[in-house]
Amino acid sequence: MDRVIIFDTTLRDGEQSPGFSMNAMEKLEMARQLARLNVDVIEAGFPISSEEDFEATREVARQVGTLEGAPIICGLSRVGLGDIDRCWEAVRHARRSRIHTFVATSDIHLKYKLRKSRAEVMKAAVEAVRHARGYCEDVEFSPEDASRSDFDYMCDVLSAVIDAGARTINIPDTVGYAIPTEWAERIAHIRERVHGVDKAVLSVHCHNDLGQAVANSLTALMHGARQVECTINGIGERAGNASLEEIVMALRTRRDFFGLETAVKTEEIFKTSRLLSHITGVHVQPNKAVVGENAFAHEAGIHQDGVLKEKLTYEIMKPEDIGRPSNKLVLGKHSGRAALSSRLKELGFDLTGSDLDRAFKTFKDLADRKKEVYDEDLMAIVTDEATQIDTVYDLEYLHVISGTGVIPSATVRLKKDGESYQDSGVGDGPVDAVLAAIEAITGMKGRLQDYSIRAATSGKDALGEVAVKVDFDGTSVSGKGSSTDVIEASARAYLSALNRMLRSGQRPKDAGGV
Numbered sequence: 001m002d003r004v005i006i007f008d009t010t011l012r013d014g015e016q017s018p019g020f021s022m023n024a025m026e027k028l029e030m031a032r033q034l035a036r037l038n039v040d041v042i043e044a045g046f047p048i049s050s051e052e053d054f055e056a057t058r059e060v061a062r063q064v065g066t067l068e069g070a071p072i073i074c075g076l077s078r079v080g081l082g083d084i085d086r087c088w089e090a091v092r093h094a095r096r097s098r099i100h101t102f103v104a105t106s107d108i109h110l111k112y113k114l115r116k117s118r119a120e121v122m123k124a125a126v127e128a129v130r131h132a133r134g135y136c137e138d139v140e141f142s143p144e145d146a147s148r149s150d151f152d153y154m155c156d157v158l159s160a161v162i163d164a165g166a167r168t169i170n171i172p173d174t175v176g177y178a179i180p181t182e183w184a185e186r187i188a189h190i191r192e193r194v195h196g197v198d199k200a201v202l203s204v205h206c207h208n209d210l211g212q213a214v215a216n217s218l219t220a221l222m223h224g225a226r227q228v229e230c231t232i233n234g235i236g237e238r239a240g241n242a243s244l245e246e247i248v249m250a251l252r253t254r255r256d257f258f259g260l261e262t263a264v265k266t267e268e269i270f271k272t273s274r275l276l277s278h279i280t281g282v283h284v285q286p287n288k289a290v291v292g293e294n295a296f297a298h299e300a301g302i303h304q305d306g307v308l309k310e311k312l313t314y315e316i317m318k319p320e321d322i323g324r325p326s327n328k329l330v331l332g333k334h335s336g337r338a339a340l341s342s343r344l345k346e347l348g349f350d351l352t353g354s355d356l357d358r359a360f361k362t363f364k365d366l367a368d369r370k371k372e373v374y375d376e377d378l379m380a381i382v383t384d385e386a387t388q389i390d391t392v393y394d395l396e397y398l399h400v401i402s403g404t405g406v407i408p409s410a411t412v413r414l415k416k417d418g419e420s421y422q423d424s425g426v427g428d429g430p431v432d433a434v435l436a437a438i439e440a441i442t443g444m445k446g447r448l449q450d451y452s453i454r455a456a457t458s459g460k461d462a463l464g465e466v467a468v469k470v471d472f473d474g475t476s477v478s479g480k481g482s483s484t485d486v487i488e489a490s491a492r493a494y495l496s497a498l499n500r501m502l503r504s505g506q507r508p509k510d511a512g513g514v
């Protein structure tokens with residue numbers, strides 16, 4: 001079996017798209033999970049793009065890239081030598097580091113964006129790769145907008161950068177313009193035309209503007225590419241990048257056809273997808289392949305009948321292959337700590353000590369309100385806890401008055417450093433009133449940019465999951481919270497955003513409060 005290198009760019013291409021930005025702590029959390037998923041390369045950021053991205057990339061290299069068996073930590077860089085220096089400064093801390101440098105090769109980009117001649121771009125690309133090789137052996141080069149580049153010119157650039165020391169050449173369909181059969185031909189011809197191509201790994205990076213990103217990636221693998229660049233949930237610029245879970249599960253499910261394998265621990269896929277939604281506050285669409293809510297749901301009677309008789313009739317993958325809970329009834333209010341710990345272990349969460357204590361307390365609170373606790377509920381509890389470690393403010397008490405013909409009001413008590421603080425607020429709705437009370441206590445004014453709510457399971461007593469995006473003085477932070485009470489879930493989501501803001505050390509200067 002041939003091995004495919006999975007290059008995850010969730011933290012770089014994914015993160016740079018609107019609504020998906022992550023701070024350093026969030027990137028670290030995601031990077032740890034990507035390491036558990038066992039991707040081969042994590043592209044952690046674009047260090048020159050901002051101080052924050054530099055620090056986030058550096059922390060991923062330091063804290064995840066130094067773990068036993070960690071993935072390669074990669075940083076993106078333009079071909080400017082200063083950019084490359086900065087990139088290396090961020091990734092050098094990892095056991096295995098990669099510099100990924102790129103420049104556009106299409107005439108459209110050369111003429112309108114770079115205002116450079118083909119010769120100038122060729123020279124800059126070669127110098128960049130040589131400079132990067134001065135720092136490390138693992139250097140990747142991408143000719144941006146490859147699908148619209150003149151084929152011969154692009155191949156000349158690729159031959160020259162391989163000669164200069166590039167060990168991976170990545171062919172990006174930057175604007176999602178390629179069509180599978182055409183892309184396959186381009187990849188096959190690159191293998192024939194580029195000098196020294198055998199010295200480098202051939203990679204592809206496909207965008208999804210025409211909905212072809214996964215198909216183009218797979219077809220490239222069939223024609224000799226051995227690295228794919230992809231993202232969790234397919235997030236990325238515009239319509240996104242090729243989705244990691246779709247590529248990996250296609251290769252696994254149709255091993256008979258592709259004859260290729262990856263090192264990805266597929267049982268970690270669902271958890272990784274959920275963690276990303278949790279961190280960014282963006283849920284995947286219900287019909288999303290592999291990780292969507294309905295991906296394993298059989299609605300039509302004829303399908304249900306078939307599945308009950310034999311799952312093979314309508315299921316080509318098993319939910320457990322991607323670590324997806326079966327959503328069967330698990331625990332109730334009489335279940336103990338050991339039962340919770342054992343079920344969580346089965347779901348892939350090995351909690352001990354204070355982490356387990358916290359999860360158990362939340363579980364007990366939930367079981368008191370809700371008779372039946374499902375696997376989906378447990379996953380919501382645990383991912384909530386994981387994203388709410390080291391809180392600054394904890395919710396202790398909440399009382400809301402609301403109804404027709406009443407001005408909504410709320411009383412909130414928060415705990416900080418062992419002390420309790422209480423205040424109240426009014427608003428044009430109960431959530432608004434709660435946020436006003438929180439603002440009165442903390443002195444921090446946040447503007448709700450986005451708010452969404454969904455039920456974690458079915459049923460009237462379902463756990464409600466609220467995702468928010470809050471603007472604190474120009475800094476946008478996301479948060480999530482869950483509860484059977486949607487107002488409480490909203491308060492928890494808002495507080496999780498506020499805590500993230502405070503922990504990242506970006507407290508607005510004029511904030512009063514406690």
Ligand code: KIV
Nearest residue numbers: 102142144145172174
């Ligand atoms: O889409 C693209 O061209 C990129 C490159 C930087 C690889 O993201």
Ligand code: ZN
Nearest residue numbers: 013174205237
């Ligand atoms: Zn891209």
